[in-house]
Amino acid sequence: MTSPRTVTIVALSFALGLFFVFMGTIKLTPRLSKDAYSEMKRAYKSYAKALPGLKKIGISSVLLRKIIGSLEVGCGVVLTLVPGRPKDVANFLLLLVMLAVLFFHQLVGDPLKRYAHALVFGILLTCRLLIARQSDDRPEREDSREEQHLNDQEKNKVKQS
DSSP states (O other): OOOHHHHHHHHHHHHHHHHHHHHHHHHHOSSSOHHHHHHHHHHHHHHHHHOHHHHHTTOOHHHHHHHHHHHHHHHHHHHHHOOSTHHHHHHHHHHHHHHHHHHHHHHHTOOHHHHHHHHHHHHHHHHHHHHHHHHHHHHHHHHHHHHHHHHHHHHHHHHHO
């Protein structure tokens, strides 16, 4: 039987992966929604203006939008389709992207409703990563508990004899 932890990780991975593929695609192309694409272009222009250091190193608003969109699509595909450790790496990269997006929104003074989605999905990414890491640590703890229990039983036998 599949553990609830595994079901949770798979469900979060799939849902988050699809969300980031969708959002990344909106940043890269107007095919899904012309209005959303135009809004992304406008938003990333304001982010680039607020960070003049990006211009100095040759990163325009278009390049910034394409980098973040590509990261979201790539990591979203990994979260959705690729098994194993690469999911944790993709999760971590997306978490970094969400922190950067939150920073951009704060920098330009956007209201909470403009970046609430980044906050929520950042929290979901954090939960997914913590649950995934917890499942890796769990068997070691149980093994050490069993060993400790056996050691305690042996000590009790020695004391009784």
